[in-house]
Amino acid sequence: MRDGNVRPARATTTTGGEAMRKYLAEAIGTFVLVLGGVGTAVLAGERVGFLGVAFAFGLSLLAMVYTVGPISGCHVNPAVTVGLLMAGKFDKRHVAGYVVAQCVGAIVAAGVVLLIARGAPGGYSAGAEGLGSNGYGASSPEGYGGGAAFLTEVALSFLLVLTVLGATDARAPVGFAGVAIGLVLTLIHLVGIPITNTSVNPARSLGPALFAGGDALRQLWMFIIAPLLGAAFASAVYRLVNRPAVQISATRAEQATDEERRERVMGRRDAEHPV
Template sequence: MNVSLTQKFIAEFFGTLVLVLIGCGSAVIAGSHVGLLGISFAFGLSVLTMVYAIGHISGCHINPAITISMLATGKISGKDAGAYIVAQILGAIAAAGILYCMASGRAEYTLAANGLGQNGIGDAYQDHYNVTSGLIFEIVFTAIFLVVIHGATSKNNGNGALAGVAIGLSLTMIHIVGIPITGVSVNPARSIGPALFVGGDALAHLWIFIVGPVVGGLIGGFIWKLYDKA
């Protein structure tokens, strides 16, 4: 199947939009109803479904940390990687804008008080973890995520048809642990979209959710390379 770069761009834009809209939307709109476990599954299920919706088009990265890790391990060209990352960031921004428009339809909603599911650390966020804890979490758990992704999609894996299940459930388990720490990024685009609308601390701390996942993604790719020569 011949897939153009434009088609891949559209797929990555759409997939990232769905991830951010469903994941962050579950926190902003349905959080009081579904709790942290429900939010965790919303993020995981959005990735799982997108793997099967767009995986055959672009590989369903929908995450710059994944794309950079794939580039570092020779699974994607630099040209494609650049287009993917732009598409992912634009998709996340579009999703945050759509979510803001929907959430604003509730009279009690304010951007300052309710936010858009942005990531954060410190006294004003979740369980008040500091910068060090947040950065360690984002690096380590992104590395775990990328080991799962590389392994599940490896040509040496005979269960490739179930890759989406493994990837989606791994993101779910990461959220179950990490929501109280940072809200879980492991994905720079997912953090950039909401932060641009919310501003303030969300923008000030954004570097954590760019540096952490990118470093973690590179580490995850390196770990996978140690034992799988695909």
């Protein structure tokens, strides 16, 4: 028997399944970002230097924008999620799920990096060597103090989130958001690595800090507050200077155009069912 009570249940199930796919995509995307970036810093940092680590983070994000972006928008960063929310480009119902997924992905990735690092001759101590964690003062790569570190993280987070907002604007070139976002993250790391090891991402900071403990965990507050503050500033500036006639989500902006996707689907169908 079909009545009005059945259809909403199906809709709820479908919506719940779609939400879980988004959360899983965010966890995977953040896992890859931390594995690629922090993994390079810990396992190959002495060989590739700051430049190599910066590109590792940027290329990891670039790849994930095109891999999980069409599913979740590829925030892979609580600061980006908050910035998109404040700019009216993200549904507040999914904020908690995204942030939890991002943190889980980062923690698992940091754990994997640690397990690999321990396989080196002589082993590896996360507490002693840091596991690529963020810090200031004695924990800064070049000894920068807390004030400089906080300002750096706010400013660089502002730059990242503003780029995400602009690159996913309705009037931005279709299909190029990932290039802009990946390159700006590379630039951000070139500036920030000597100062704080570059966070601009609370989840990225949380993962290594949980394993490193000590100062990394005590100083974690800065790498949560500063990126969120930078995201708030970016959202305010975006709303002030950019008023598009049509507002679209980041997920939608990172997808191909409808025509491009239809062509791909029709081409696949033709290949599967030749005349």
